[in-house]
Amino acid sequence: MNPKRCAACKYLRRRCPKDCIFSPYFPPSDPDKFACIHRIYGAGNVSKMLQQLPVQSRAEAVESLSFEAKCRVEDPVYGCVGMISLLQTQIQKTQTLLAKTQAEIAVAQAKHSQTQVNEFM
């Protein structure tokens, strides 16, 4: 067995060929990364997804899959969609607050202008 098998081939208990599609993205130093991805997507699905991507895009794809898989392990009901929901809620609240604050500035500006006019008269 190649002592330098990637984390994927170690997990799958198989030889790690020179052209292993997983090895650039799953170093043996990080076994949890592949374990998590395998649990949610399965090795076959990930392999297919990577094969359909140009080589220069695969690293980012693996990172995003890894992130989504971790989210799903931590939150089996909502996964990373829970985060999208929270961010949308936060955006709505901040927009409302911003609109209120801008209205208050408009009131304050109007009063400030009136005060200046009164001082000149």
Next chain:
Amino acid sequence: MASSSSSNTYNSPCAACKFLRRKCMPGCIFAPYFPPEEPHKFANVHKIFGASNVTKLLNELLPHQREDAVNSLAYEAEARVRDPVYGCVGAISYLQRQVHRLQKELDAANADLVHYGLSTSTPNLVDLVFQPQPQPLNPVYRLPGVSPVMNQQPRGTGGSCGSFLPWNNGHDQGGGNM
């Protein structure tokens, strides 16, 4: 709405069993959540996650949690089909940038409001209107530059996720890649 019962409530096979070309048995775990009228829903989920992985995920959940789980899986799968590199993470990245931008605008507006409050001769001007407290930015996920790759460990909500569920409001809610 999906029935909480696990029995097959449809006369025709559910979308999953149609796709998998198998008999849709009473008690099919997919039937309540993959109606035959929505074939693409299961097709996407199967393409990204695989039927057996979805079965395992659903079996680990309580029945009342499964509908939301399936809908979130379908949402993620559709996002991944549309954007094979970033999937949902593209939308998260976009939303986080929006939050950051809005927070900066709010900070600037609050600074302006304080400026007017201090410079007017009316001591209780600020009391006349609502004085908002600055909202702390929620830096749950920090982005290195524009890459959507996340640095921090994700934190699960284990069943509650704010007031928006994307599949209730449509798939166009603020997602950059949806």
